[in-house]
Amino acid sequence: MRMGHEPPATVNASAQTLLTARSRERARQALRCLPFALEFYSILERGALSSTELAARPDWSDLCxxxxxxxxxxxxxxxxxxxxxxxxxxxxxxxxxxxxxxPMGRELLLAWPAGIPPASPAQRLHHWLRRRRPRL
Incomplete structure (x- = not known):
């Protein structure tokens, strides 16, 4: 092994940790930018829901x-x-x-027990670009 270089296992672990952190940050940003309220995710924690069921719910305004x-x-x-x-x-x-x-969704939502804070206009733009032009 040459001096100054990490063993491959350490490099892979570091790259995986960075990838996981980036994935979590991207998901955290999306939760703030998308129209769903904390109550929507609470319902999904208790049970499954389809897009048809959500669109037909009379309490959609509490969820979105x-x-x-x-x-x-x-x-x-x-x-x-x-x-x-x-x-x-x-x-x-x-x-x-x-x-x-x-489980990752549950973990991310623990940071906002009182509700998901709305994203700033700059964060919304960044999310929009990240979603539609992921390679930029």
């Missing part, structure tokens, strides 16, 4: 900062799945359209 149709809701749920905040529920037939909160 703005009303979403089924298609727009599904887009937001897919983004949260990609970030690792949500996962699809599985039944005997395979994956369903219903989603649940992941």
């Amino acid at each position: 900062r703005s009303q979403l149709n089924r298609s727009r809701t599904e887009d937001q749920l897919i983004w949260l799945i990609q970030l690792g905040v949500l996962r699809r529920e599985v039944d005997g037939q395979g994956l369903t359209e219903r989603v649940r909160l992941t």
Whole structure:
């Protein structure tokens, strides 16, 4: 081993830790930018919910900062799945359209017991760019 170089296992562990930190920060930012309120995630912690069920709920205004149709809701749920905040529920037939909160999602939400703080305009722009142009 040459002087000044870390062994491969240490480099891989460092890279994995950095990747995990970046993933968590990206998910944390998304939670602040997306229209879902803390109550929405609390419901998902207790049980699964589909985009159709969410769009049809009479209490949607308690769950979202703005009303979403089924298609727009599904887009937001897919983004949260990609970030690792949500996962699809599985039944005997395979994956369903219903989603649940992941352990990482639960962990991130612990930081905001009184509610998810809204993102600043700069954070919203950064999130929008990160979501639509991930390679920039």
